[in-house]
Amino acid sequence: MRRMSEEPRTSRIQRQVVQLILDRGLRAGAALPTETELMGALGVSRNSVREALKALQALDIVDIRHGYGTYVGQASLTPLVDGLTFRALVRHEDDTGALAEILQIREVLEEGLIRRIAGLLGEADLDRLEAVVTRMERAGRAGRPFPELDRQFHELLYAPLGNALVPQLLGAFWTVFRRVAGARGWTDDPAPEVTVRRHRDIVTALRARDLEGAQRAMAVHFRGIESRAAQASRGVG
Numbered sequence: 001m002r003r004m005s006e007e008p009r010t011s012r013i014q015r016q017v018v019q020l021i022l023d024r025g026l027r028a029g030a031a032l033p034t035e036t037e038l039m040g041a042l043g044v045s046r047n048s049v050r051e052a053l054k055a056l057q058a059l060d061i062v063d064i065r066h067g068y069g070t071y072v073g074q075a076s077l078t079p080l081v082d083g084l085t086f087r088a089l090v091r092h093e094d095d096t097g098a099l100a101e102i103l104q105i106r107e108v109l110e111e112g113l114i115r116r117i118a119g120l121l122g123e124a125d126l127d128r129l130e131a132v133v134t135r136m137e138r139a140g141r142a143g144r145p146f147p148e149l150d151r152q153f154h155e156l157l158y159a160p161l162g163n164a165l166v167p168q169l170l171g172a173f174w175t176v177f178r179r180v181a182g183a184r185g186w187t188d189d190p191a192p193e194v195t196v197r198r199h200r201d202i203v204t205a206l207r208a209r210d211l212e213g214a215q216r217a218m219a220v221h222f223r224g225i226e227s228r229a230a231q232a233s234r235g236v237g
Contacts, residue, residue: 009044013052016042018061021072032062032070077172081179084172088180099180100226106173107222111215113158113166114202118211120160128156129203133196140192147178153199198224 017032020041026032033041038049053070056062060073088098132153139146151174155167198221205213 009048010051010055013042013044013048014055017052017056021061026072028072028074030072032072034069077168081172081175084176085179088176089183099177099184102173102177102180103222103226106170106177107219109170109173110154110222111218113161114206114214114218115211117158117161118206118209118214121157121206122160125156125160126203126207129153129206130200132156133200133203136192136199137196140196146192150195150199157202194224195221 017038020038021032032038035046035049035053038044039046042049053062053064057064057073059079060076063071063073065071084102088102091098132149136146136149136153139149151171154170154174158166158170198217201217202214202221205211205217
């Protein structure tokens, strides 16, 4: 009973700490008031302050540096990544839906974003994307996996949007997918030349200012990943 009554109070103190950060305009890396100062400002005990700060640390809202103090965190998407990874891995081993769900979210995001980016990409942007595809091709011929090049391609693709959240969000889902796929025993691309071709098709369509073709190429790219993920989850191929 006591534990049940403690939870709402801890949540309330967390919100108060967050509000204090916002009210004072503190940015990532800025020092927070000391525990004693927080106790006075919020009218709560030291233990309550510590519990709230630990909970906020788990969310990357605060950064507790033992021996130095407490600072405003980066508010990264790490908690989201960890939570989604756990959610996917806790499902039954023969359930192929976990990877498919992650891919569906990425696909919806990217097919929508590519409409916005098509008119913003200049020749220099397209050349950079083409260069990444070329590096993928060389890695594939050498028998080296290239997941980081794949990630770089998608980050570069949407960079002209100037939206800092886009690469973070896409990167979060990419990381979750790689973690889950790795845990399920699927780490390498069994057909790197196909992956290379699908990325090049995206660049080719964008260079031709063919929006529908770019969307189709992106959809084909994700359908291929979904198919491989399903096969890997079933232990096929």
